[in-house]
Amino acid sequence: MKKYLSTILVSAFFIANVNAQDLREEVTLNGATFKISDVTSNDEKSEQTRYQVVGKQNEKIEHIARVFDKKLAKETYLGIYRKNDSELHFIEFNQTKTPATLNHYVYAPNNKGKLMLVKKEFDLADFPKDLPPKFKNNQPIHPEFPGGTAELNKWSEKNLVPILRKTLASKDVVLTLEIDSDGKATLQNLSLLALPKETEKALHSKIAEMPKWTTLIQGYQLAGVVFIPLSL
Structure with missing residues (x-):
């Protein structure tokens, strides 16, 4: 990294004018199934996409996937998620800081299958060591050389x-x-x-x-x- 990384995310992030919700995938954690969708919105200040996770009890969790600031004319936040058999990890990059940092959130289902926040870390300078692989070739998301x-x-x-x-x-x-x-x-x-x-x-x-x-x-x-x- 220290690749384009992220930082503090205000927990009460307001989204207005929701335009679309597209299902990305269903994931299974400890036998419990959760749907992950992209929820997009567009207002006069920014274009936003959030990951929305919905469980069988209709509980919802949201984290940033992307924020494009129209005034600055650039992307200010980027989010990724990864999972293993029992945990769902979210990384939120804040690209407005120099150097950039990231926040890390970890969720796991409880005994009733409800997704619970079990760990959070703020202002990290690099990917956490316990972040499970998800992306192509088990590498963090980054630019790719032609042919790999x-x-x-x-x-x-x-x-x-x-x-x-x-x-x-x-x-x-x-x-x-x-x-x-x-x-x-x-x-x-x-x-x-x-x-x-x-x-x-x-x-x-x-x-x-x-x-x-x-x-x-x-x-x-x-x-x-x-x-x-x-x-x-």
């Missing part, structure tokens, strides 16, 4: 490793890239490296030629930080 990790490794081996080998002996390094909403990559920093200026310049130049990343992931237009670990 295998193609990224091939491209890096051909284009980046030769530049680094000119000044570094055998070593494990991590490159940090910033991916903008159009998929263009920019080198941000080099992990624990002190390289000559000409080497850094060559890396910046080569990364500027990198194929554009896919930033429309699972219906969300994403931008954020990605890491490329390399062994020289």
Whole structure:
């Protein structure tokens, strides 16, 4: 992360002008079934989507999926959820803070099948370690290189490793890239490296030629930080 991350969410978040409610999926936790839907709304200030979870007792839980601030003309909040056999986790990213942070909420059904809040953490700087996998390849939601990790490794081996080998002996390094909403990559920093200026310049130049990343992931237009670990 520290990828595009989130922070405090006011518990009383008002939604007006509800336009649509679309079922995403049904999940089963400890034998209890819950429906998760997208509830969208649109008013003069923002476009909003919330995850709404409904249980068999018609109890409802809602968390942010996305907020687009019309005045700022940008996305200010992004939410994801994940589950295991017994828990439902929500991550809410606040993209208005620098650096960004996240909130983490964990729910589990009680003995009567009612979903209960069992854990909450605020202002985290990274994904919590107990967050279960859900997304493609069990990775947190983030921009994707065309063809996936295998193609990224091939491209890096051909284009980046030769530049680094000119000044570094055998070593494990991590490159940090910033991916903008159009998929263009920019080198941000080099992990624990002190390289000559000409080497850094060559890396910046080569990364500027990198194929554009896919930033429309699972219906969300994403931008954020990605890491490329390399062994020289």
